Amino acid sequence: MASPDTDSKPALRRVLRASLPDALSQLAQSIEIRQVLHDWLSHRAERVISAFSAIPGEPQLLPLLSELKDRRWVLPRIEGDSLHFHFVDHTQTELETGPFGITEPSAIAPLCPTDGVQIFLCPGLGFTPCGKRLGRGKGFYDRSLAQSDSESIRVGVCFREQVHPHLLVDPHDMPMHFLATPDGVKECR
Template structure:
């Protein structure tokens, strides 16, 4: 299926979710994540600060921010920078996403686990993003474990991947954990 068709279908499906369904899904996905070996072993974790149509990371960040070193991305031109999470330093940035402020930009090599938002995933770990390539550029330069998270319906049969697309190591939805075997 073409990426634009996937984006359109998933957007329509997300629009039908109730607040209770959104919360229940986020709780289920992040409960699985926090019990994963990848999360337990990681000290430095890059998360996304969720948009309204994404699985909410807010409760998860609040629960763990004093026990793990969380980092958030910040848009810088066509790339993402990595900065430490500090609730008091967040400001609305690019695309109306809360981003950390300041000059404490970290090298991606210090990150051990990255929780990656996506529009859709397939069972081979391929991901459809929003189409700007921010995460693919960032993920291409790291060996960190990459975990895609989403609703069950964001798992699709087959994604037409491109050479620049970065494959996830794990994909977690409410009812599935997919461990991707590297080719």
């Protein structure tokens, strides 16, 4: 990975996209990540969890909704420059295609205030073991996480290839508390 001091974020994002695993590996790692998260979440007291609908290059988490029915699941919906979190049930029947081709809750799904989410499962292009996260560049997650409850837990969810020793991030980029990969959920240090 090139030095963060010499690379711009757009160039870094291109490098990170190019280093993603192939589709078959993404599918296999998604299954492993879901099992790791299932086991980890099963031992946690938090009940309101935000997942995400995967786009290419992100782990697929939606089967967790039907596997952990004792949790209250929310998914983000893009509205303008913001993410709004809406409750969804395990059947996922209230989902539709949003502005960037991302599956999201319909506007009539019950709203969950951002500070009501206890655990955020967050996608990203890259993460560091100490919790730095580089997103896709629109800042949706960073703005939402900045409004979350101070006790909420942020979990970066990624493929093995998305963990890097160094990333170029800005002060407003919200750090993760944990990283979830096929190898487990590890606290960021």
